[in-house]
Amino acid sequence: MAAQPQNVTGLLPAGEPVRFVAEDGTAGPPPPGYTEPSPERLREAYRRMVLGRRFDTQATALTKQGRLAVYPSAAGQEACQIAAALALRDDDWLFPTYRDSMALVARGLDPVQLMELLRGTWHCGYDPHATFTAPQCTPLATQTLHAAGLADAIRRRGEERVVLALIGDGGTSEGDFHEALNFAAVFHVPVVFFVQNNGFAISVPLAKQTRAPALAYKGVGYGVASEQVDGNDLVAVLSVLDHAVAHARRGGGPFLVEAHTYRMDAHTNADDATRYRDAAEVERWRAADPVRRLETHLRERGVLTEEDVAADAAAAEEFAAGFRARMNAEPEVDPLGLFAHVYAEPTRQLAAQRETLRAELAAQEG
Amino acid sequence: MEQLTMAQALNSALRDALKDDGRVLVSGEDVGPLGGVFRVTDGLTHDFGEDRCFDTPLAESGIVGHAVGLAMGGFRPVVEMQFDAFAYPAFEQITSHVAKLRNRTRGRVELPMVIRIPYAGGIGGVEHHCDSSEVYYTHTPGLRVVTPATPQDAYDLLRDAIESPDPVVFLEPKCRYWAREPVSFDRTGTPFDRAAIRRRGTDITLIAYGPMVATALAAAEAAAEEGRDVEVVDLRTLSPVDDETIAESVRRTGRAVVVHEAAGFCGYGAEIAARVSEQCFHHLEAPVLRVTGFDIPYAPPKLESSHLPNVDRILDAIDRLQWDDQVTLAAQGSVRDA
Numbered sequence: 001m002a003a004q005p006q007n008v009t010g011l012l013p014a015g016e017p018v019r020f021v022a023e024d025g026t027a028g029p030p031p032p033g034y035t036e037p038s039p040e041r042l043r044e045a046y047r048r049m050v051l052g053r054r055f056d057t058q059a060t061a062l063t064k065q066g067r068l069a070v071y072p073s074a075a076g077q078e079a080c081q082i083a084a085a086l087a088l089r090d091d092d093w094l095f096p097t098y099r100d101s102m103a104l105v106a107r108g109l110d111p112v113q114l115m116e117l118l119r120g121t122w123h124c125g126y127d128p129h130a131t132f133t134a135p136q137c138t139p140l141a142t143q144t145l146h147a148a149g150l151a152d153a154i155r156r157r158g159e160e161r162v163v164l165a166l167i168g169d170g171g172t173s174e175g176d177f178h179e180a181l182n183f184a185a186v187f188h189v190p191v192v193f194f195v196q197n198n199g200f201a202i203s204v205p206l207a208k209q210t211r212a213p214a215l216a217y218k219g220v221g222y223g224v225a226s227e228q229v230d231g232n233d234l235v236a237v238l239s240v241l242d243h244a245v246a247h248a249r250r251g252g253g254p255f256l257v258e259a260h261t262y263r264m265d266a267h268t269n270a271d272d273a274t275r276y277r278d279a280a281e282v283e284r285w286r287a288a289d290p291v292r293r294l295e296t297h298l299r300e301r302g303v304l305t306e307e308d309v310a311a312d313a314a315a316a317e318e319f320a321a322g323f324r325a326r327m328n329a330e331p332e333v334d335p336l337g338l339f340a341h342v343y344a345e346p347t348r349q350l351a352a353q354r355e356t357l358r359a360e361l362a363a364q365e366g
Numbered sequence: 367m368e369q370l371t372m373a374q375a376l377n378s379a380l381r382d383a384l385k386d387d388g389r390v391l392v393s394g395e396d397v398g399p400l401g402g403v404f405r406v407t408d409g410l411t412h413d414f415g416e417d418r419c420f421d422t423p424l425a426e427s428g429i430v431g432h433a434v435g436l437a438m439g440g441f442r443p444v445v446e447m448q449f450d451a452f453a454y455p456a457f458e459q460i461t462s463h464v465a466k467l468r469n470r471t472r473g474r475v476e477l478p479m480v481i482r483i484p485y486a487g488g489i490g491g492v493e494h495h496c497d498s499s500e501v502y503y504t505h506t507p508g509l510r511v512v513t514p515a516t517p518q519d520a521y522d523l524l525r526d527a528i529e530s531p532d533p534v535v536f537l538e539p540k541c542r543y544w545a546r547e548p549v550s551f552d553r554t555g556t557p558f559d560r561a562a563i564r565r566r567g568t569d570i571t572l573i574a575y576g577p578m579v580a581t582a583l584a585a586a587e588a589a590a591e592e593g594r595d596v597e598v599v600d601l602r603t604l605s606p607v608d609d610e611t612i613a614e615s616v617r618r619t620g621r622a623v624v625v626h627e628a629a630g631f632c633g634y635g636a637e638i639a640a641r642v643s644e645q646c647f648h649h650l651e652a653p654v655l656r657v658t659g660f661d662i663p664y665a666p667p668k669l670e671s672s673h674l675p676n677v678d679r680i681l682d683a684i685d686r687l688q689w690d691d692q693v694t695l696a697a698q699g700s701v702r703d704a
Contacts, residue, residue, distance in 0.1 A: 122470075122472065123466075123469070123470040123471075124470045124471050125471075127471070127472060127474045128438075128471055128474060128475050129475065130474075134438070135467070135470055135471060135475075139458060139462050142431060142458060142462065142463060144414065144431075145427065145428055145430075145431025145432055145435065145459070146431055146434045146435040146438065146463070147435060148431075149431060149432040149433060149435015149436045149437075149439070150433055150435035150436070150438050150439045151435070152432065152435065152436060152439070153435060153436050153438070153439020153440060153441055154439060156441070157440075158415065175427060175455075176426075176427055176428070176431060176458075176459075178427040179423070179427055179431070180428070180429030180431070182423050182425065182428065182645075183422070183423060183425075183428050183431075183432050186423055187432075210650075255426075257704075263588070278554055289526060302441070337472075338650060340472070340473065341468050341469045341471075341472050342468070342469050342507050343474070343508070343510070343532045344468070344473075344507050344530075344531035344532055347559075347606035348606065348609070348610075349606055349607075349609070364626040
């Protein structure tokens with residue numbers, strides 16, 4: 001068990017969010033203690049951001065066509081979504097929420113499998129163990145405890161893997177978030193809690209959610225090293241997450257990162273954001289667009305050409321077209337599968353109920 | 367065979383599981399050097415090290431949620447909730463995650479974990495220490511819910527629970543922690559998902575579990591003196607329930623009384639009464655009756671004897687089971703004329 005941390009200052013986040021690239025795409029002086037990720041990784045991040053954004057608009061469009069029951073968009077949060085995926089190795093674990101589909105696409109999960117939840121054909125369509133990705137969590141903050149526990153399993157085995165748990169600003173008010181910070185610190189486990197503070201918990205703005213100077217300050221009370229970052233600056237988010245992940249991987253214990261970002265769309269397609277926020281605020285954040293910001297930065301660095309931009313856009317279109325085509329096919333569902341996985345083996349009662357449903361279905365077909 | 371209390375039998379089960387399977391971990395509040403408030407984990411940290419049996423921060427949702435992650439990571443956690451009512455902060459973790467993760471992932475993520483909960487009253491505990499919380503868990507598909515009534519079953523059921531691929535809520539009747547009997551460790555007793563007939567009888571079936579099995583057996587002895595031959599079924603597993611053993615017994619006896627400590631309204635006995643009606647209707651000589659706690663928050667220590675079902679209440683219920691002698695009396699006119 002780790003000793004009590006002595007140095008409070010070492011746990012505190014920077015007074016202002018860490019930033020590498022200004023809203024207009026110009027690079028400032030590198031923030032102390034952080035290094036800019038390699039041009040290759042930033043180039044890859046740009047490609048995945050363009051793809052992720054296109055995926056996101058396609059998913060929203062699919063709700064309008066009735067192909068998805070609901071879709072919580074991550075538009076505006078591309079830097080956070082893609083950096084979360086890029087900061088991890090393939091066999092590190094990611095614990096996403098319902099708003100993090102884009103991160104899962106960036107992780108390489110099959111988009112149709114991961115849409116099973118929102119398509120309504122099952123609850124989680126991908127294999128968590130094969131993808132090292134937990135089911136997208138719809139209860140708030142409960143997944144942060146699972147992440148802490150899985151990180152504890154990793155620690156107990158002496159492995160060098162890490163766990164990254166995603167959570168929103170609203171979720172930090174839930175008790176489980178605080179218990180997770182505490183458990184992670186007490187057991188000194190390799191987990192990074194990554195708060196995407198997008199300004200709203202459905203309609204409730206951050207000012208009504210907390211009086212904390214920043215959500216990143218919630219770490220220090222638990223002895224968890226913390227940082228806050230400009231969530232629309234991919235360079236900064238990836239750099240800070242790299243730092244946090246490395247800290248966890250080398251046995252430094254848990255790390256809390258808060259990214260200041262903005263949810264450009266409503267909570268979901270079923271929500272009406274005009275009831276609780278001004279269009280002017282949304283426009284102001286449009287100026288902080290994370291994709292354009294990285295594009296400007298990389299062009300100035302000579303890492304990204306006109307042709308690259310066109311090629312990435314075309315690849316994203318192609319990806320969206322393939323996704324759309326597969327989603328337009330009528331999904332297969334198996335009513336009898338409802339009984340298959342409640343227990344390792346169906347109980348006698350469930351076997352009987354399955355038989356009842358089977359007979360009902362047979363009668364309907366007959 | 368060794369004479370063991372139920373608490374000691376549970377300790378032996380944990381000990382043997384820790385010995386047999388390196389993936390088993392024991393965690394909870396005060397389960398470490400103290401050995402748990404009921405001493406069920408006595409000596410485990412000393413003998414197996416703090417890596418295998420360890421104290422956690424005082425947060426029940428955290429204990430269960432942390433164990434979910436451990437189980438996803440390949441361990442087989444056994445967590446202790448200190449008391450029934452103190453498990454409620456973990457309710458979301460248990461119902462939304464522990465119970466559902468296998469189903470949610472089409473069987474790809476198993477959660478072989480055990481949540482031990484000392485439950486029910488009869489020990490003079492102050493409020494929030496004596497709840498009978500079983501139906502909160504039995505109403506949740508995906509959980510197995512078991513409760514031993516004897517030291518032998520405590521050992522057998524806990525070993526089975528730890529080896530189960532499904533998550534198990536393991537309810538320990540704390541008033542029976544100090545009951546003593548010879549306990550065998552050869553695991554040749556009743557299978558995990560089966561009820562046990564504790565006393566053979568021909569006239570009526572008493573159906574009980576956990577803390578009330580001993581009371582039901584005492585009532586059966588008293589009824590024998592009054593000429594009624596009572597069978598006592600100890601359910602052991604509340605979910606899934608062993609319909610076969612119950613139905614087979616009631617079809618033989620034709621009468622049934624369900625006994626439990628928990629409030630009767632929407633209680634476990636309602637489910638059993640419904641199932642017996644559905645499965646044994648043509649064999650029944652009388653409606654299925656329930657003897658349960660009142661529909662009140664658990665009574666304070668000085669009043670709990672008024673609340674808890676006892677032998678007299680069970681005997682009264684047995685008397686109300688429309689025996690032939692009473693039916694004859696009614697037919698002679700006294701009821702009709704009144």
